[in-house]
Amino acid sequence: MMNRVVMVGRMTRDPEMSRTGNGHSVTRFTLALDRGYNSQDGQTADFIPVVCWNRTAENVERYCSKGSLVGVDGRLRSRSYDNNQGQRVFVVEVQADSVQFLETRASRERQQTTQQNQVQRDNFYDMKTVDLEKDFDENLNTYNIMDDDIQF
Numbered sequence: 001m002m003n004r005v006v007m008v009g010r011m012t013r014d015p016e017m018s019r020t021g022n023g024h025s026v027t028r029f030t031l032a033l034d035r036g037y038n039s040q041d042g043q044t045a046d047f048i049p050v051v052c053w054n055r056t057a058e059n060v061e062r063y064c065s066k067g068s069l070v071g072v073d074g075r076l077r078s079r080s081y082d083n084n085q086g087q088r089v090f091v092v093e094v095q096a097d098s099v100q101f102l103e104t105r106a107s108r109e110r111q112q113t114t115q116q117n118q119v120q121r122d123n124f125y126d127m128k129t130v131d132l133e134k135d136f137d138e139n140l141n142t143y144n145i146m147d148d149d150i151q152f
Helices: 054-063 107-137
Strands: 005-011 018-021 025-034 045-053 069-082 090-103
Touching: 005 045, 018 054, 025 054, 045 054, 045 069, 054 090
Parallel strands: 045 090
Antiparallel strands: 005 025, 005 069, 018 025, 025 045, 069 090
């Protein structure tokens, strides 16, 4: 029998670490995997729950956060439990044997800053376009531009 999962995706939230009664570390997170196509319901990603243990769990909790790009190598595991309403709940999750950090925190923050700056630049140019539209005089077919509007 073979039970192997290899996937690369981004964390949808910060990993959550806890300890078992006998002191083992366990960290849980959800990985978003790009499908590469739009499904009928409009969803473009799959969201896979992942569990890792001991040293791997501690490292994931320490070095990863929401948006981290990671590679996971592990196996599928199914389990069930009774919820507060007394109903049996079945869960399928990936039990990670290893988690590879595929980008540094600094590079991810740099990428986020670059994206934020691009949005700010786009908004700035959109505002300038609106300002020019307000300054357009339809009767004379000209723009009312003042000396302080010119940036050079």
